[in-house]
Amino acid sequence: MLRTIFVAVLALVSINSYAVDDAWFVLQKSAYASRELNYQGVFVYQNGKQTRSVQITHMNNAGQELTRNVVLDNSITSGQANQPREVYSQGKDIVIFRPQNQKMVIEKRRGQNLFPAMLPTDLVAIKTSYTARLGALEYVAGREAQIVELVPNDAFRYSYKIWADTEYGLLLKMTLIDSKNQTLEQIEFNQLSMLNSHDENWFKPRIDVEKSYVMQDATAVNQITNDWVVTDLPVGYAKVEHRALVVSGKTAPVDQIIFSDGIASVSLFIEPLTKGKHPKMGHMQIGSTNICANVINGYQLTVVGEVPAATVMQIAKAVSFKKQTAFNKK
Amino acid sequence: MKDQLSALIDGEFDIESSEHLITSVKSGGELKGCWTHYHLIGDTLRGDIGRGGVQMSHDFSQRVMSALESEPALLALNGQNQTLISNKQSYNTPRVWSVAASVAAVMFVGVMVLQQQLNQPEALAPVEIAQSVPTEYLQAHQAAAPSNAAYYIQTANYTEPRQ
Numbered sequence: 429m430l431r432t433i434f435v436a437v438l439a440l441v442s443i444n445s446y447a448v449d450d451a452w453f454v455l456q457k458s459a460y461a462s463r464e465l466n467y468q469g470v471f472v473y474q475n476g477k478q479t480r481s482v483q484i485t486h487m488n489n490a491g492q493e494l495t496r497n498v499v500l501d502n503s504i505t506s507g508q509a510n511q512p513r514e515v516y517s518q519g520k521d522i523v524i525f526r527p528q529n530q531k532m533v534i535e536k537r538r539g540q541n542l543f544p545a546m547l548p549t550d551l552v553a554i555k556t557s558y559t560a561r562l563g564a565l566e567y568v569a570g571r572e573a574q575i576v577e578l579v580p581n582d583a584f585r586y587s588y589k590i591w592a593d594t595e596y597g598l599l600l601k602m603t604l605i606d607s608k609n610q611t612l613e614q615i616e617f618n619q620l621s622m623l624n625s626h627d628e629n630w631f632k633p634r635i636d637v638e639k640s641y642v643m644q645d646a647t648a649v650n651q652i653t654n655d656w657v658v659t660d661l662p663v664g665y666a667k668v669e670h671r672a673l674v675v676s677g678k679t680a681p682v683d684q685i686i687f688s689d690g691i692a693s694v695s696l697f698i699e700p701l702t703k704g705k706h707p708k709m710g711h712m713q714i715g716s717t718n719i720c721a722n723v724i725n726g727y728q729l730t731v732v733g734e735v736p737a738a739t740v741m742q743i744a745k746a747v748s749f750k751k752q753t754a755f756n757k758k
Numbered sequence: 759m760k761d762q763l764s765a766l767i768d769g770e771f772d773i774e775s776s777e778h779l780i781t782s783v784k785s786g787g788e789l790k791g792c793w794t795h796y797h798l799i800g801d802t803l804r805g806d807i808g809r810g811g812v813q814m815s816h817d818f819s820q821r822v823m824s825a826l827e828s829e830p831a832l833l834a835l836n837g838q839n840q841t842l843i844s845n846k847q848s849y850n851t852p853r854v855w856s857v858a859a860s861v862a863a864v865m866f867v868g869v870m871v872l873q874q875q876l877n878q879p880e881a882l883a884p885v886e887i888a889q890s891v892p893t894e895y896l897q898a899h900q901a902a903a904p905s906n907a908a909y910y911i912q913t914a915n916y917t918e919p920r921q
Binding site: 441542548613615697704706720732750 | 890
């Protein structure tokens with residue numbers, strides 16, 4: 429009798445551990461599939477009350493990733509449809525062409541995980557803060573998908589629900605869910621097809637000859653200050669980047685520090701208070717983004733992230749300054 | 759002209775171009791009175807009076823008071839004056855009281871208020887972040903976050919046209 433129970437318990441444990449491993453395996457496969465496959469489709473992104481449809485073309489030619497995203501919904505200003513915003517990425521380099529009044533602004537970025545490659549290929553950081561659970565099977569954009577839930581181990585991050593193509597592993601849908609089980613953000617394919625060609629003709633922006641193209645001001649990175657230290661980060665978050673941000677109308681560059689737990693990210697902005705300007709305090713939420721402002725030692729701190737309010741609030745209090753205050757320094 | 763004279767006494771006026779002042783003082787009249795007054799005030803501030811220096815006459819305070827009354831009121835500082843004061847304040851270290859400023863006590867109070875504002879920006883009441891959404895920071899966050907989809911809606915939603 430005892431032996432039977434023991435065997436049954438053992439079987440249960442092994443089934444459970446297999447299921448957990450399997451959930452991480454699905455995520456791992458999904459992270460690679462989004463980067464390695466050739467596909468074209470339309471996905472819809474919803475955040476708060478805003479919705480956008482985006483056409484995506486993705487190709488991996490011998491290890492070189494090429495992606496084009498064209499935003500299909502556009503505002504119409506003064507009777508004229510705006511040129512759509514286009515996002516091109518080649519490897520880690522991202523170039524965004526976005527209309528702004530009579531100009532097209534060219535913006536350069538680096539190293540972001542764009543949909544459907546939202547999951548990093550290295551899942552180690554995520555594994556420490558989340559538990560992965562296999563869910564049901566569902567159809568998304570006509571494809572069968574395995575649901576995986578990423579449930580946070582504490583209150584400093586939201587839940588993620590991921591639909592991965594059962595055949596190819598491609599991420600088909602992803603939602604961001606808060607502790608009250610409300611969906612804050614949703615991104616999903618409406619249509620999707622695999623590509624067989626290696627033709628790269630699509631990889632060039634549509635040029636509007638009527639508009640002038642301007643580069644967005646580059647960011648200076650040589651004036652980073654380190655008078656501060658973040659002492660009490662919410663567990664699981666680590667600094668991934670630190671840059672000096674040039675903001676129009678501000679004399680000194682603003683420090684931007686980015687923290688991530690592997691999937692969720694938070695930016696901390698530090699700047700000295702300006703004479704005659706009101707310091708900002710308090711908390712607000714826009715769609716899935718929480719924002720918290722605080723003042724410490726004559727510095728204005730602003731924390732922005734797609735994370736719960738508790739996380740931005742803790743980071744806004746966690747900064748301490750090593751030496752003098754902002755005003756003694758001058 | 760009184761300002762120039764005061765500056766000349768404080769050593770802040772170019773002596774080369776002060777010939778007209780000297781001539782006016784020599785010729786007597788109002789400017790000569792000022793010359794005497796300013797020197798007397800300067801001596802008083804430096805503590806020279808009574809220590810073998812000039813003896814104060816009995817109607818001294820009366821004469822200062824009447825001079826103050828006849829000075830134009832400086833209660834309402836215009837923008838130009840304010841910049842003048844703040845510049846002067848920052849350049850004059852070690853802080854020697856200018857004669858003109860000590861005569862116009864009201865101006866001095868103005869400087870104090872101005873200085874307090876410069877040194878204590880926290881004194882301004884904080885405003886709720888919701889009152890003014892930091893759009894530039896939302897964009898900067900979305901531009902740098904390792905995984906983010908919000909930039910697809912960003913411009914239409916948050917960005918006001920930046921010229």
